[in-house]
Amino acid sequence: MIGYIIRRVLLMIPTLFVISVITFIIIQLPPGDYLTTYIANLQETGEEADEALVESLRVRYGLDKPFYEQYFIWMRGMLLRGDLGQSFSMNNKPVTELIGERVALTVVVTFFAIVFTWIVAIPIGIYSATHQYKVSDYFISVLGFIGMATPEFSLALLVMYFSSEMFGVSVGGLFSDAYIDAPWSWARVGDLLVHIWVPVVILGVAGTAGMIRTMRANLLDQLEMPYVVTARAKGVSETRLLVKYPVRVAINPMISTIGWMLPALFSGSAIVAMVLGLPMIGPLLLRALMEQDMYLAGSLVMIMSVLTVIGTLISDILLAWVDPRIRLERQRS
Amino acid sequence: MSRRKTKDEKLYLASQWRLMWWKFLDHRLAVFSCCVLILLYVVAVFCEFVAPCEPNKRAKERSFAPPQTIHILHEGHIHWPFVYGQTQHRDPETLRLYYSPDTERRIPVRFFVKGDPYKLWGLIPMERHLFGLGRVETVNDNGETITTVTRFNLMGCDRLGRDLFSRIIYGSRVSLSIGLVGVFFSLVLGVVIGGISGYYGGRLDILIQRFIEVLRSFPQIPLWMSFSAAMPATWSQLTVYFFMTVILAFITWTSLAQVVRGKILSLREEDYAMAARVAGRKEFSILMRHLMPGFLSHIIVSVTLQIPGMIIAETSLSFLKLGLRPPTISWGVLLQDAQSVSAIRLYPWLMWPIAFVIVAVLMFNFMGDGLRDAADPYSH
Numbered sequence: 244m245i246g247y248i249i250r251r252v253l254l255m256i257p258t259l260f261v262i263s264v265i266t267f268i269i270i271q272l273p274p275g276d277y278l279t280t281y282i283a284n285l286q287e288t289g290e291e292a293d294e295a296l297v298e299s300l301r302v303r304y305g306l307d308k309p310f311y312e313q314y315f316i317w318m319r320g321m322l323l324r325g326d327l328g329q330s331f332s333m334n335n336k337p338v339t340e341l342i343g344e345r346v347a348l349t350v351v352v353t354f355f356a357i358v359f360t361w362i363v364a365i366p367i368g369i370y371s372a373t374h375q376y377k378v379s380d381y382f383i384s385v386l387g388f389i390g391m392a393t394p395e396f397s398l399a400l401l402v403m404y405f406s407s408e409m410f411g412v413s414v415g416g417l418f419s420d421a422y423i424d425a426p427w428s429w430a431r432v433g434d435l436l437v438h439i440w441v442p443v444v445i446l447g448v449a450g451t452a453g454m455i456r457t458m459r460a461n462l463l464d465q466l467e468m469p470y471v472v473t474a475r476a477k478g479v480s481e482t483r484l485l486v487k488y489p490v491r492v493a494i495n496p497m498i499s500t501i502g503w504m505l506p507a508l509f510s511g512s513a514i515v516a517m518v519l520g521l522p523m524i525g526p527l528l529l530r531a532l533m534e535q536d537m538y539l540a541g542s543l544v545m546i547m548s549v550l551t552v553i554g555t556l557i558s559d560i561l562l563a564w565v566d567p568r569i570r571l572e573r574q575r576s
Numbered sequence: 577m578s579r580r581k582t583k584d585e586k587l588y589l590a591s592q593w594r595l596m597w598w599k600f601l602d603h604r605l606a607v608f609s610c611c612v613l614i615l616l617y618v619v620a621v622f623c624e625f626v627a628p629c630e631p632n633k634r635a636k637e638r639s640f641a642p643p644q645t646i647h648i649l650h651e652g653h654i655h656w657p658f659v660y661g662q663t664q665h666r667d668p669e670t671l672r673l674y675y676s677p678d679t680e681r682r683i684p685v686r687f688f689v690k691g692d693p694y695k696l697w698g699l700i701p702m703e704r705h706l707f708g709l710g711r712v713e714t715v716n717d718n719g720e721t722i723t724t725v726t727r728f729n730l731m732g733c734d735r736l737g738r739d740l741f742s743r744i745i746y747g748s749r750v751s752l753s754i755g756l757v758g759v760f761f762s763l764v765l766g767v768v769i770g771g772i773s774g775y776y777g778g779r780l781d782i783l784i785q786r787f788i789e790v791l792r793s794f795p796q797i798p799l800w801m802s803f804s805a806a807m808p809a810t811w812s813q814l815t816v817y818f819f820m821t822v823i824l825a826f827i828t829w830t831s832l833a834q835v836v837r838g839k840i841l842s843l844r845e846e847d848y849a850m851a852a853r854v855a856g857r858k859e860f861s862i863l864m865r866h867l868m869p870g871f872l873s874h875i876i877v878s879v880t881l882q883i884p885g886m887i888i889a890e891t892s893l894s895f896l897k898l899g900l901r902p903p904t905i906s907w908g909v910l911l912q913d914a915q916s917v918s919a920i921r922l923y924p925w926l927m928w929p930i931a932f933v934i935v936a937v938l939m940f941n942f943m944g945d946g947l948r949d950a951a952d953p954y955s956h
Contacts (some may be wrong), residue, residue: 258786258789258790258793259787261787261790261884262790263794264792265791268629269799269802269803270802270804272803272806273805273806273808322783343952353912388938388941388942389934389938391937391941392713392884392932392933392936392937392938392941393930393937394888394891394892394930394933395892396891396892396895396896396911397891397911397927397930397933397934398610400914400927400930401913401927401930403917403920404917404920404921404924404927407917407921408924409919417653431642484951487722494841495881505791505795506792506793506794506795507795507796509795509797509798510795510796510797510798513797513798513801514797514892514896515623517896518915525798525799529801529896532802532805533805540802540805542800543798544794544798544799547795547798548792548793548794548795551793551795552793553793556670
């Protein structure tokens with residue numbers, strides 16, 4: 244098992260390298276750089292950009308260097324000092340300082356979305372499978388399909404609309420006004436927990452719908468197995484029979500879904516955060532991209548990808564840990 | 577007995593595609609979805625004719641006019657479907673326009689009425705619309721006759737008084753086609769790269785598979801956002817449209833490539849592939865002539881299931897102002913008007929495009945489900 248984990252971690256290195264290169268290329272794609280945007284902004288307000296100042300800024304940001312050198316500077320800072328570069332548009336603040344809390348909140352929201360998905364999807368999936376072709380099963384299926392078909396942003400819009408129309412509550416934000424800029428305290432955490440469920444539910448819906456389908460299909464496969472018939476013939480009670488064997492087997496493959504859920508959740512969280520105005524990665528990335536704030540945008544894309552890779556690793560390890568078949572197969576080979 | 581036998585015989589003699597067709601027809605929901613989709617695409621093709629109004633025609637006096645409901649009951653009597661006229665008045669304090677139905681004025685909804693002139697597919701000049709309220713001819717003080725088209729706003733108007741329903745119909749042309757074009761690119765990339773990967777195998781295969789894994793660990797929306805941000809503002813509508821389809825295909829081809837690769841790897845070990853090899857067929861012609869038909873149906877299924885994702889992606893990106901942009905009309909572009917809580921609280925009808933997105937995506941999912949079952953006609 245440890246050998247397997249080590250091998251997987253080592254395999255991550257080339258993956259992350261390629262990801263960083265692609266990210267950097269994409270960030271560099273827009274014509275011009277931050278300074279051209281900067282000059283254009285100045286000209287819009289009627290000011291003339293000082294040639295010498297622009298030139299000195301270019302040297303200071305390293306924008307005069309060739310492409311690959313800029314990449315190495317970025318990588319070196321990141322690997323050696325955990326320094327993600329500086330943001331051009333926000334007073335040269337270090338990127339790490341700007342994004343720390345936002346990344347943390349994104350991870351928290353995503354984590355809760357996964358927990359929500361599991362807690363909701365598995366019981367409903369079991370119910371749906373044991374009531375196959377009943378009215379309730381059809382109802383759940385239809386609801387699930389609609390959930391999968393609704394884009395996150397429109398769900399966010401609908402939630403915003405109905406909560407303000409019916410309950411008179413505005414759902415934007417992750418904190419009450421009093422806590423937005425407050426330092427972390429237990430009260431602030433409590434405030435976060437009061438607000439967090441809205442984005443968590445919106446994010447979780449699509450995944451939940453998909454997972455109910457998978458859980459239902461997996462369990463239906465198991466329920467046909469001879470061992471279920473045997474257990475029933477031996478007089479095991481239905482509930483015990485269900486929970487003890489088929490459900491456990493049916494849940495196993497679901498663990499691997501965490502791997503592909505993560506990119507979808509990060510994508511979704513970016514959109515939901517922009518619609519609801521949450522202090523998460525999405526809105527900051529949008530702004531950084533618009534202003535060609537290269538290191539900020541690059542770091543955000545990079546962080547999301549790294550989190551995805553790590554998430555996939557965790558789900559693979561969990562899978563091997565939970566499922567003896569996979570574990571044994573790896574030991575043999 | 578004899579009838580039973582002929583039915584069995586038919587089953588044995590039927591080609592693979594015929595079996596799939598039968599099996600697809602058994603899946604009622606999928607057939608129904610297929611019909612709805614055909615309807616949607618027909619509407620998209622003939623959008624100029626179906627839309628009751630010209631989508632870019634502004635009408636200041638109809639700014640944020642609410643939807644006009646179609647009634648059939650008036651004072652206890654059943655009538656041909658009609659709408660009530662709307663009267664408007666301005667709140668003197670907030671300066672907001674208010675509309676209220678004028679139950680005195682009944683305007684019947686007619687089919688094939690003359691309305692705004694348009695050119696079908698930008699070519700054929702026409703005047704008739706599928707339905708509408710018709711035109712009124714009035715004589716003004718100078719003795720000239722003026723024809724005014726009675727506006728029919730089934731789903732209300734936007735800020736500039738443009739008819740939302742007509743705009744949604746026009747938007748369907750862009751939103752529904754972008755999925756098809758995007759999937760086409762994704763298909764080409766997926767089949768070629770997946771084919772190479774499965775066909776040559778070895779190191780090249782490992783390299784391609786690793787690359788695919790890397791691409792898949794990028795969260796799609798942020799990646800698409802970065803690409804969209806790279807679009808120069810000066811690009812024409814058409815260029816932006818094609819660029820969008822290309823970036824939509826940029827990630828989605830990977831899953832197709834994996835399907836193709838997996839199928840080639842498993843099918844090339846089949847006895848009939850070996851037989852062809854022994855008979856002296858070239859590897860490439862075995863691939864095209866013998867293996868290809870074996871996984872074509874699976875490709876069709878994967879492709880169908882990708883289209884809804886692309887529609888959602890286009891809508892989401894355009895909604896965030898990162899995709900298509902006005903004056904292009906697409907469902908996502910229309911939803912840009914519905915971005916703030918205040919807007920959707922005052923004018924909830926601006927959310928109508930969402931319903932169209934959901935229906936289109938839902939129908940594609942159902943149809944894809946039916947196709948997936950049908951693609952394996954021997955499973956039962």
